[in-house]
Amino acid sequence: MMKVLLIGGNGFIGSHVVDKLLVCGARVCVFDRRPEQFRPPLKEVEYVVGDLDDLPLLYEAVAGSDAIIHLASATVPATADLDPISDINGNLIALVRLLEMLRAFPIKKFVYLSSGGTVYGPTDVVPILETHPLRPINSYGIVKVAIENYLRMENYLRGMPYVVLRASNPYGPRQGHSGVQGIIGTHLWRIARQEPVEVWGDGSVVRDFIQVEDLADLCVRAVSDDVVGCFNAGSGEGASINDIVFEIDRVVQATGGPPVQPVYKPGRSYDVSRVILDITSARDAWGWKPTISLSEGISSTWDWVRSQVSSDEA
């Protein structure tokens, strides 16, 4: 039975990967800065709470593992740009140090979550293939590219098997509400708290949204076999911010909520107008495809957000 070390396993995406791994019968060790936050600690899971800077602790977690899924990020795009040097220290250097450690522990697979929304940079190409030039224009994307390169180097020089998943915009149950983890969660949390929904720009910006359970499914497939390389991990379809607001409005009203009337604010000039990922490579490699529609995904996210708000109030 394979033992998988899940770095960042107590986060939004990580918690869903835990669920999928357990269903597949894997042994799971979660390494995270934070303890379990969505449920009581699972008795099947070994939890190691600590920082990636804590090398002895990390060493112990790595030593017994057959494979690693690395989902942790010390930053989100907005915070990375505020302080690129912390971004480099917290993400890039931490990753390089981990790769050096792994030379003593041959593993079967290293799966790393990169960012399909930032590594390509501004482009008119739709949909974007993995071979598209990488021209990131924010620190978050630049550091992701550097990490992808160190992983490729480790594979090239020492044969370490790796998969990079360039995720688009994941959303779904357990998504944070602080406004930095993506607009679907942010909007739904604001609606649940009776706060106005804000749209930056005219809402025409198009993004590729992937439901988190579909993404978690891909992580688990990627860790289990011999495929190596960089893969887009999106829905393969685009939705505008206005599409999302429309869908949210429908879902909220269907549960008896009020109509959603967004407040439009001046747009950020550096937003790329359309990002849609071509996901043919991941389909070909693993027979994977997204199974949860935007409508279903928003609906289950809304159910989860409401359950959280009512339990907060209880």
Add this chain to the structure above:
Amino acid sequence: MMKVLLIGGNGFIGSHVVDKLLVCGARVCVFDRRPEQFRPPLKEVEYVVGDLDDLPLLYEAVAGSDAIIHLASATVPATADLDPISDINGNLIALVRLLEMLRAFPIKKFVYLSSGGTVYGPTDVVPILETHPLRPINSYGIVKVAIENYLRMENYLRGMPYVVLRASNPYGPRQGHSGVQGIIGTHLWRIARQEPVEVWGDGSVVRDFIQVEDLADLCVRAVSDDVVGCFNAGSGEGASINDIVFEIDRVVQATGGPPVQPVYKPGRSYDVSRVILDITSARDAWGWKPTISLSEGISSTWDWVRSQVSSDEA
């Protein structure tokens, strides 16, 4: 009269850029870890000896400058791979910090010396265009790519004018003899000291060698106008290691030296077989082209090496 800050101006390449800048009538400030090493300090040049970590010192040097040419590197490819974290700290973080400082001092141009031999990674494409995917497989190249990306980001978000020059293998007078700065200098120094010339592999590996004065000429052109972007900076032609040894043998014997009989050693498995840069973009942008043939370049380098050895012995 434009004032140019030349970071790394006391190095092999930098010293030639100083010469070209002075000919063009620019005011020159050299910022370097080391004092002038090739000649008595030039009275036209302002020297600031210090580390890029010394922010107050750097701030003062930056404050009065119209443009910057950045040639400094805390590493060479071999040392970068030995300690990638120092590579990231000494080169990438230092550069990001400098870019943050520059937001307070709008400059006319930032010219950065990148590495055409490492940023593209292994490829069968000959010659290599700037649009070729960047897939470096050593730390030196990965960090160069990250720096290029931060420069592009600074241009995209805040309009900072930049030129990246992806140099091939520079050689020529004043090249170091420690064995890390390139084979032409290394070979000639060894011959001058009556040590055997070593060739790693069978000598079939092809590289693009550019004489340092041609490269310095390009640096000066790039700092002087409005062109922005990434440019290959090579000769546009390939020479194998065996070609180099043959040419060196010819030049050395023509000055009464002994025949060159290289000692062949096992090759490094990660050497890319052929790297030749397409230099059409730099030609089109600046009307620049290399003017010094390999034969002339090796001859002048040999003259310089011999002058150094005889002055050492004097």
